Amino acid sequence: MANKIVTQNREVLFVQPSGPGTALSPISINRHGKDDATDNTVPQRGTLYGRDAFGRPVSKIEFDQPPGGLVTFNIPHDKLATPEFLDTARVYQTKFGLYNFFIPAGRIDNYANWALKGRLEFYADCKVTQPTYGAGPAKDYSGNPVTNTYQITARRLMVLTPPALTALTTSEVNAINDIAGITDLDPNREIPGYPGADKVLVAVCDAGSGVSANVLYSISGGGTWTAFGADPSGVDEHLKACVISFITPTKYRVIVLRDTANAGQPPRTYWTDVTVGNESASPTWTTVALGSTNNQAGEAIYWGIFNRLIAAAAGDLYVSTNQGESFSSLYTGSNAINAITHDHDDNIWAVGASNTILREKSDTLGTVEALVGPSGGGAMTAIAVARDGLIYVGNGTSIYKSNNSALNTSGWSALKDFGTNHVVKEIQCIDGESQLLRALVTDTVGNDGDVWYSLDGGNTWVEVTNLTNAGYNAAYFSVVNENFMIVVGEASGGTGAIHKLTTA
Structure with a gap:
């Protein structure tokens, strides 16, 4: 140029x-x-x-x-x-x-x-x-x-618009591990008490010593956070991930995944249904097992397709076709699963340790195929698939792109190396566009998280001005507001981190 x-x-x-x-x-x-x-x-x-x-x-x-x-x-x-x-x-x-x-x-x-x-x-x-x-x-x-x-x-x-990060207020003293929200543009969803798209959010936390882990909620787009009146898991058991979706016209379901392995129990999810406008009521959590092997930790959960909810534990994938009320085995593996998503053809993708990348195609449900990561790749930690089929993954300390659906190593190219000890936690293709990207990155040794963006398909990356933190764990990306994003992370300054992307 x-x-x-x-x-x-x-x-x-x-x-x-x-x-x-x-x-x-x-x-x-x-x-x-x-x-x-x-x-x-x-x-x-x-x-x-x-x-x-x-x-x-x-x-x-x-x-x-x-x-x-x-x-x-x-x-x-x-x-x-x-x-x-x-x-x-x-x-x-x-x-x-x-x-x-x-x-x-x-x-x-x-x-x-x-x-x-x-x-x-x-x-x-x-x-x-x-x-x-x-x-x-x-x-x-x-x-x-x-x-x-x-x-x-x-x-x-x-x-x-020009991006900046601002801290949101919470009284949660422990690390916040994941966040999910309801993105909804249905003009016919006229429910008393429903605040609208990107307003209803949930987050899951670590457990403090001798207590159980909180599940937080916000009905103001993150402006105010409150812990649900009852916790789903036991004392000293951390929560790893969460998902949320409307289940009836007036109720939404919250599902959380336990992180802590229990010698007497298989890995677990917990779900509760919340009536819109009645979030303050104490929830009743239902426990659901993933498989039958005890002493395994939950790894990831994803609810991108209403009738096909995917959870992972100990390298295995489980599928629920009844919105999390029960799970059956989908895939048996040995490498930890770190992230799950789906593409615009409703294929399910999962990535994990040791360069693992898996796909369940929508026309062959129940069959999971192992695909090929980049040559010399390390742990896969994040994945996003654009509308045009390009795949972006966090692998080792870098972001890679595949232009041939991960069929072989020749389709992969390295886009950005964030440096020693850095891990890519999340990737977003804004509105599914392969040119407009965001990445959530954390330094596992320096205990610091960053938000990056690219406007040219990953060729050039810019860091959003850093906001003091002790490391980021996850992000919520709106799919109806291209400038809305909330990240959560480790406790710093006495509370877990909740930072919002705003206009500078």
Whole structure:
């Protein structure tokens, strides 16, 4: 990229031209930018949405011609500097991503130093739906430059603001190990007392000496935290992970996983149903065993598909098809499972120790196949799968990307090494987009956690300004608000850490 300087307020337009994970190419710098934009948040222009099994809004109908309810805008450009990529994209009907940066100042040869000093609009799955070519020049080359205009239609729009971390208040004195929440955009969910998407959150904690572990809840998006009136597990038994989902129109189910191995019991989950607006009532927890082998610790739990809840213990995977009321064996292994997710084809993915990566395909339920991690890889600690099929994993101290569904080592490439003793705890593809990434990283020796982001598919990473902590354990990423994220971690300054990503 050319060494160009911006010294005052500018609008900078970039295109991501040739597939996921490539560098950005500038189209214009406050010269001929994006105009005539229409936003799909405007009344009567909304995309026709449905909801997937996780409650996320998804387009039910895709229109390639405007208006169609999609975001539509024009990019005019002088013929002397025609963005040839857009014309090629029109001919071959290829999709691309387009970035619109609004920045106060900075160098644009390294976007990481300036991109989020203002605001970023990211338009995903763009197509050129109509080009308009300007008249040719006069024979003597006099007159105005020839200007072509490209009409662009995008399926999705994300607006990112400059990120910062702020501490939320809690009285919990022990480490907070996991967090989950209800992300819900159903316009028909008119329930008295329901506060809305990203407001209902739960978190699980370590047990203090001689006491049981708390399960915390918030109905204010993390603004206030309270411990449920009854704890699910026994004295000195830590809780590892939690999930949450609506189970009826007026109740949601909270499921937690025990971390501590018990010589007289198999690994356990506990569930309770909570009536919306009545969170203060003391819950009744139901105990569910994972298998029958005693003295094993729970490792991970994931509820991304309503009728297919996955839990892990001692390297084994268990599946529940009745929302956590019972589990059956799905896979028997020996390597600890650290993270579970599902992709946009509803395939289940799990990663773990010794470069373990597993997949259960949605068309062959009950069969789990072992796939291939990166050459020389270590423990897999986190995974995210983008809409376009790219896989991002935390492996050892690094983030890796696979472009061939982890079929062999040649499909993997290393993106970022965070340094000795660092572990990638969480990865997010923002709105499923392979270009917009976040990572939660913790230093296991230095006892410090960090949040990082990338706007170019992992080629370049930027750290969000650090907030004092003793290490991060998990994060909740909203799937309806691209700027909402809450991280939890070890106790520091007398309380467990709960930090929220906000606008700087």
